[in-house]
Amino acid sequence: MDKYKQQVASLISSALDADAGLDHSAVLAKIERPKDAKMGDLAFPTFTLAKALHKAPQMIAQDLVANIDASGFEKVVAMGPYVNFFLSKPGFSRDVLTTVLSEKADYGQNQDGKNGNVPIDMSSPNIAKPISMGHLRSTVIGNAVANILAKNGYHPIKDNHLGDWGTQFGKLITAYLKWGNEADVKKDPINNLVKYYVKFHKEDVNHPELDDEAREWFSKLEHGDAEATKLWKWFRSVSLEAFNQIYDKLGVQFDTYNGEAFYNDKMPEVIQMLKDKHLLKESEGAQIVDLSKYDLNPALILKSDGASLYITRDITTAIYRDREYHPAMNLYVVGSEQTYYFKQLKAVLEEMGVPSAKDLHHIPFGLITVNGKKLSTRSGRIILLDEVLNDSIALAKKQIEEKNPDLPNKDQVAQEVGVGAIIFGDLKNDKMDSIDFVLEEQLRFEGETGPYVQYSRVRAESILRRVPDFDADTSSRDLDDPQAWEIIKLLNDFPAIVKDACAEFEPSVIAKYALRLAKAFNKYYAHTRILDDQNHLAARLSLVKSVSIVLKESLRLLGVKSPDEM
Numbered sequence: 001m002d003k004y005k006q007q008v009a010s011l012i013s014s015a016l017d018a019d020a021g022l023d024h025s026a027v028l029a030k031i032e033r034p035k036d037a038k039m040g041d042l043a044f045p046t047f048t049l050a051k052a053l054h055k056a057p058q059m060i061a062q063d064l065v066a067n068i069d070a071s072g073f074e075k076v077v078a079m080g081p082y083v084n085f086f087l088s089k090p091g092f093s094r095d096v097l098t099t100v101l102s103e104k105a106d107y108g109q110n111q112d113g114k115n116g117n118v119p120i121d122m123s124s125p126n127i128a129k130p131i132s133m134g135h136l137r138s139t140v141i142g143n144a145v146a147n148i149l150a151k152n153g154y155h156p157i158k159d160n161h162l163g164d165w166g167t168q169f170g171k172l173i174t175a176y177l178k179w180g181n182e183a184d185v186k187k188d189p190i191n192n193l194v195k196y197y198v199k200f201h202k203e204d205v206n207h208p209e210l211d212d213e214a215r216e217w218f219s220k221l222e223h224g225d226a227e228a229t230k231l232w233k234w235f236r237s238v239s240l241e242a243f244n245q246i247y248d249k250l251g252v253q254f255d256t257y258n259g260e261a262f263y264n265d266k267m268p269e270v271i272q273m274l275k276d277k278h279l280l281k282e283s284e285g286a287q288i289v290d291l292s293k294y295d296l297n298p299a300l301i302l303k304s305d306g307a308s309l310y311i312t313r314d315i316t317t318a319i320y321r322d323r324e325y326h327p328a329m330n331l332y333v334v335g336s337e338q339t340y341y342f343k344q345l346k347a348v349l350e351e352m353g354v355p356s357a358k359d360l361h362h363i364p365f366g367l368i369t370v371n372g373k374k375l376s377t378r379s380g381r382i383i384l385l386d387e388v389l390n391d392s393i394a395l396a397k398k399q400i401e402e403k404n405p406d407l408p409n410k411d412q413v414a415q416e417v418g419v420g421a422i423i424f425g426d427l428k429n430d431k432m433d434s435i436d437f438v439l440e441e442q443l444r445f446e447g448e449t450g451p452y453v454q455y456s457r458v459r460a461e462s463i464l465r466r467v468p469d470f471d472a473d474t475s476s477r478d479l480d481d482p483q484a485w486e487i488i489k490l491l492n493d494f495p496a497i498v499k500d501a502c503a504e505f506e507p508s509v510i511a512k513y514a515l516r517l518a519k520a521f522n523k524y525y526a527h528t529r530i531l532d533d534q535n536h537l538a539a540r541l542s543l544v545k546s547v548s549i550v551l552k553e554s555l556r557l558l559g560v561k562s563p564d565e566m
C-alpha cells in the first residue's frame with residue numbers, strides 16, 4: 001500500500017495549487033484509508049485547504065480530480081470534501097500476491113529491531129510446585145512475543161527464571177526428611193513434593209519447632225552444606241523434568257534456565273553497589289531502598305537476619321542481563337498481580353542508574369479459569385495443566401475421528417489441534433482480560449478458535465492439492481474478482497499487523513487478524529467456485545496459496561502448528 005500512497009501523494013501534490021502550501025510529505029501525511037470500501041482505498045481530504053485556496057472543499061476536490069491523471073487506477077472521484085482513489089484491482093492484487101508468493105514465510109519480516117537483544121523473562125514456575133495456569137499464560141504469551149519480536153528484527157532471548165530459591169526449600173527439606181521417601185518422589189515428583197509441603201504447613205501450626213528446623217536447613221543450603229545441596233538439586237531436576245514434559249507438549253523452548261539460584265553468588269556485588277550509591281537505608285533492622293520519590297512503598301532488600309528476597313534476586317538478574325546482553329528492551333511476562341512489584345523493581349534499577357532500566361517492560365496478563373475453576377496449588381480444586389492439555393488433545397482426536405476417519409497421522413494432528421486450541425484460545429484475548437476457558441468451545445471448528453484458523457488453511461491446501469500442476473512461482477496474479485478484494489487487502493495488511501503486535505507486545509493483534517483472514521477466505525470459498533473458471537484459475541490459486549502462507553505464518557507467530565490435513 002505504501003507504494004500506492006506515494007503515488008497518490010505525487011499526483012495530488014503536482015495537481016495542487018502552490019497556494020495550498022503543502023509539499024509532497026505534507027500531502028502524504030494527510031492521506032487516509034477509508035473505513036468503508038465504497039469510499040475507495042485511499043482518500044485525500046480537502047477541508048483544511050479551504051482557507052488557503054479561498055475555495056469550498058468540495059470544489060477543491062473536484063478541481064483536483066479534473067487535473068489528475070487517473071490511469072493506473074480503477075477510478076479517481078470527488079466525493080464531498082474528499083478525493084477518493086480506487087486502486088486497480090488486477091494491478092494491486094498482482095503486487096500483493098507477488099510479494100507474498102516470493103517472500104513466502106518471510107513475508108511481513110522487518111528489521112526495525114536492528115538485531116537488538118531482548119531478554120524475555122517468561123514461564124518461571126516454582127520448583128516443587130505444579131505449573132499453574134498463570135505460568136502457562138506466561139509461557140505461551142512469552143513465546144508468541146518472542147516470535148513477534150524476531151519477526152520485527154529483534155533477537156529475543158527466552159529465559160525461564162525458575163523459582164528455585166528461597167526459605168521454602170528449608171521447609172521442603174525438613175518435610176521430606178520427616179515424611180518423604182525417594183521412590184514416591186521418583187514416581188510422581190511434583191504431587192509428592194507438594195504433599196510434603198502442604199503437610200509441613202499443617203503440622204507447623206502445632207509444632208513451631210518445625211519452623212526452626214526449616215530455617216536451619218535453609219541456612220545450611222545457603223552455606224553450601226552437602227546434604228542440603230544434594231536434596232535441593234534433586235528436587236530441582238525432577239521438577240524440571242516434569243515442567244519440560246509440558247513445554248514439549250506446548251512446543252516451547254527456552255534459551256536459558258537461569259533461575260533465582262543462579263544469582264546467589266552475584267548478589268553480594270549488587271548489595272555493595274547499592275551501598276556505594278547510598279541507596280540502602282536501615283529500617284527496623286532490615287535494609288530497604290526508599291522509593292517515596294516514585295510514590296511507591298520502600299523495597300525491602302535484606303531482612304534483619306541478612307537474608308535476601310525475591311526482589312534482591314531480581315535486581316541482580318536485571319543487572320546481569322544488562323551486562324550480558326546490552327538489551328534493547330527487558331521484558332517480563334508475569335501476571336498482573338505483580339504489577340506493583342515490577343514498578344518497584346524498575347524504580348530501584350533507575351535509582352541505581354542501570355542503563356536498560358528505562359526499557360524495562362512488565363507485560364502483565366489476567367487470570368484464566370478452566371470450566372469455571374481456578375487453578376491453585378493449595379486449594380483442593382486443583383486442575384493440573386497437563387490434564388487440561390490431555391483433555392484437549394482427546395477432544396480433538398474425537399472430532400477428527402468423526403470428520404476425517406481416514407486421516408493417516410491422526411494422533412499427531414490431534415496433538416497439533418488440541419494444543420493449538422488452548423494456545424489460540426488464550427492468545428486471541430487481550431492479555432489483560434480474565435477468561436474462563438470452556439474446552440469444548442475452544443475446540444470447535446467454527447467460530448473464533450484456533451481449529452477454525454487451522455481448518456481454513458487445510459481447506460486452502462486441499463484446493464491446491466486438486467490442481468497438482470499449479471506453479472505458484474510463475475502463475476498469474478491479476479485478480480479482478482470483487483469477492484477476492486477483501487482478502488487481497490487483508491493480505492496486504494499483514495506487515496503492518498506484525499508491527500502493531502510488536503509495538504503493543506500483544507499477540508492478540510495477530511490472532512484477531514488470523515481470524516479475519518480465515519473468515520474472509522471462508523466467505524470466498526463459499527461464494528466462488530474457485531476451480532470452475534479456467535480463465536481465472538491460476539490467479540485464484542495464487543490467492544489461495546497466499547492465504548495459506550499468511551495463515552500458517554500467523555499461527556507460527558502465535559506458536560500454533562498448521563497441519564496440512566485435519
Ligand code: ARG
Pocket residue numbers: 121124125126161162163314317332334
Ligand atoms: N516464580 C515467580 C512466580 O511463580 C515468577 C517469576 C517472574 N519473574 C521474575 N523475574 N520475577 O510467581
